Amino acid sequence: MSAPFRTEFGGQIDRRKSLSFTFDGRIFQGVEGDTLASALLANGVHLMGRSFKYHRPRGVLGAGSEEPNALVSVRRDKARFTPNLRATQVELYDGLVAQSQNRWPSLNFDMGAVTSLLSPFIPAGFYYKTFMWPRKAWNHLYEPAIRAAAGLGSAPTEADPDRYLNRFAHCEVLVIGAGPAGLAAALAASKSGGRVMLVDEQAQFGGTLLAATDALIDGKPAQVWLDETLATLAANPKVTMICRANAFGYFAHNMIGITEGLSEHQAHPAAGAPRERLWQVRAREVVLATGAIERPLVFPDNDRPGVLLADAARIYLNRYGVKPGKRVVVATGHDEAYRAALDMHRAGVEIAAIVDARPHPIGPLVEAAKAAGLTVREGFAITGTLGELRVKGAYIAPIVAAGQVGQTQTLTCDAVLMSGGFTPSVHLFSQSRGKVVWDETLETYLPGQSAEAERSAGACRGKFGLAQALADGFAAGADAARHVVTQTFSVEAVEGAPKGVVGALPHNRGNGAKAFIDWQNDVTTKDLKLAVREGFQSIEHIKRYTTTGMATDQGKTSNLNALGVISDALHRPIPQIGLTTFRMPYTPVTFGVLAGMARGDLFDPIRTTPIHDWAVEQGAVFEDVSLWKRARFFPQGREDMEAAVRRECLSVRKDCGIFDASTLGKIEVVGPDAAEFMNRMYINAWTKLGVGKCRYGILCREDGFVADDGVVGRIAHDRFHVTTTTGGAARVLGMMEDYLQTEWPELNVWLTSTTEQWAVIALQGPKARTILEGLVEGIDLSPEALSHMSLTEGKICGVATRLFRVSFSGELGFEINVPAEHGRKVWEAIWAAGQPHGLTPYGTETMHVLRAEKGFIIVGQETDGTATPDDVGLTWAVGKAKPDYVGKRSLARSSMADPTRKQLVGLLTQDPAVVLDEGAQIIVTRGQTPPMKLMGHVTSSYHSAVMGRSIALAMVSGGRARMGETLYVPMPEGDIAVTVTSPVFYDPEGARVNG
């Protein structure tokens, strides 16, 4: 036992288990049960960080998640490097490597501290005032310099190698916080037989009970009662207890986000062991037992290492067996500091004095301190500290009048314990949209009316005393569980008065003194007063101007003191100033735990077709189309995409190509009113479409713009086989269901998605019929029996098929639908049959070129959500005699017939070798400079092998009246001259589909 400040016995640590760790390269010894902060304190190290703005040396202030100063980085390896951890929450393990932040070259000697000398020139709102002009300097000078200086810690450069888990959970009662109130609540709720969850941010359950020394519960020491209660809860199968659990967010309808630390605290996590788990808990009722956070006193140089919160010091002593120093000054405005002083005294820490800002403190704790012979300086303020990297003494002075102090005295000490009282933690309550109310008696904000099914219990609603908190928690637990049960235990504890002091203490140290309000963002009383002098009145504005309460700790230790100082400066009571809203997360959470399992292969589902594996075996290159993987092209040898597509296109035009169209959306529309439903949804007329016939359908939205398209086949009088675009499948089904359920519930028609029921094999090319002929049974493929745009049912390779004769290439074409399970078998049979005929597999890129050669649009490429059917040349498809269809009214608006609307045309470059850029703009005259009048844009552009030149589709204002005109495509290299043509480049008579 080498640590000089470790006590001989007591606490929740195991002194026999020594742990070695390094901090900033120095090796230290701690023990099992330590946090990094307690282990450093045991070694006499208070200096743990440098402040954000002034780089002032900082010691640990608290003992829990409220810690603003002791932010450290913990490193396991190159990729496992976590910055900005609170040393008070880092559980010590053997071999832990930690380093301080925001200092260079070292914590003891930090060059950045020169900013402290410049601090008179860095007032509140410094950035707003300084970097206003010259305007250009912002990008090149100010912004990079501020970026370099700003931020805490550094992010790891490697990808996060850890695993994170997710878990949805439900319970009748969720209790957040396992201190006295939370434990009592869980105990009461567990008696109802319902599911209870109890979560706590610490490694151990118990909260303040873990540091209790003098209280008796049920006649037993508090820690005995704690152990018994935990055992009772653990034995109840309906109770789930999670420690290291940060309830970071309170979402709507009692959904609570909680992160659970799983392996971060272990010296040697098992390989692949998950690091954290995200719990998304839906609770019928919530009990918030989040406790209270001790308030610092606001006095000059209150940020000197060695100055810490009194209750934190008590926790270090009683729970971790660590003395904060040898001789301490206890500065207070609240009774609880006397309890800390008494515990310190009993542990052999010399109490230089208890310096109480209150003129006549009374009560059992004060009396006990006096009885123990401790010096109490009543009506004295602490007005400063001595020392550099560690406090060496304290200035104190009597408060002689409001805001004035008398003669300064000096006390030597190596630590200052301070307490201004306790601020209830209303963060989660505030997140739940509950409104806080000011309590005049306690001088603090407390939870008011609930917005969710929740209630606060214990210190977080001002019930600070142990007996009060336990009783309040028990009642809250019973209430939450809707269960009548009476408290089963009694409490004997010495309780102090609840009220403390708010705001800054008076001092005589002059204008240069820095009395810190917000340690993490380096905000002092001067900054707040300056903001008020400059005219800021709203706390929301002052907060943003001074950044008080805006650090990662969200002002856990600073908010109320800031309000106190602003209240004084504005001469207005605190409730008139208000309180800023708390935001999630309560304490910072990792990105990893939010991403959870959605990374790598599980980032999103990767949808593949029944023919996918065949395409992989053939060396296809794939592209993502919504969640699908689609074969884009099938390179042979060392072909690039351009060469492969050229070959694939020519093969389809000359012989035949085979294409996997399985991803097309399919909807089976069935019922006696199927045709009527189709009439109302699509712009086309369906009544007269014969059974066994197909039609190209166009779907508009209510606004009259094209939403989707696809071939529709009539399987029976009351049954349509509707296809949609690949990406539009779910959207179209949703839109149809919406109309059916809300507008036309009287129609006897029902919709079923069959997208994945069918594998779809497209066979396109002059030899398609020849290839298929030997494979089908009971199907007559002759043009007379199966003309273009018709369908038939039968068998292929022994499998039932819906065989469509359709073409998206302009060639003779078939689309063979077979049940997905048989997709690959049929594909391979067709593939084999096609070998003597030059059958070539082709991908989506070739499909795109082939359809562009024919002027067929792709919804989403030619259309952009503002194109009417007429704009893209589909007026012929409109069922004009129909009384109504979705979009009809909008299409009747006069602007929809404006002749200057953008219309689909073809473009041919005057230089046939030039392939236009898709998305390029179109202008009427050459040689313009911006801003130009833009007449349209290029929507599709390819090299067409069969045409031996480039082709393009475009949407051009009044395009159909411009046939033969020369337009220009302005590019950085100069204008490209193009001729407006029909969008149908190849086989304009359409003879080939009838082959």
Place this chain on the structure above:
Amino acid sequence: MADLMTNAPTLARHVLRGRPEAMSAAEGALGFALPREACRSASLNHTHALWLGPDEWLLLSAPDAGLGGRLEAAMGTHPHSLVEVSDRQIALVVAGPEAEAVLSVGCPLDLDRAAFPVGMCTRTVLSKAEIVLWRTGQQTFHLEVWRSFGAYLRAFLTASAVVPVAD
């Protein structure tokens, strides 16, 4: 894990929708009443009807049982829609003492036996895949998922199950 997740046997699947008179006729062919209570199933021998909506049931049956033909014959001209979707989806069975916890990794529903009793079924999500979840036993769940999401679902369940899920 091998024990936790298995492929369900091959099934014939139909989506049955329609007006009440058609449903009554269908019940004659099925030999049992279609569940009218939301999110409940009914079964006879190897034929199961899962309530998916007020006018929608997913029917699962043995592959060669000829259920579709019998139903069409029974329903006749009563307004209805019967669509075969045997190949649209695949089924996984997740079973064992950990089943509830493993599914809770990705399914936001309350899967406690009291809230999700045996025989309950519903459309829901498992992480980013839509599924039909059907509890067939105290520790057994039948999952129907569209075919192309099968690989994702298997991978997600595998990743969910290799870690200690019991608390």
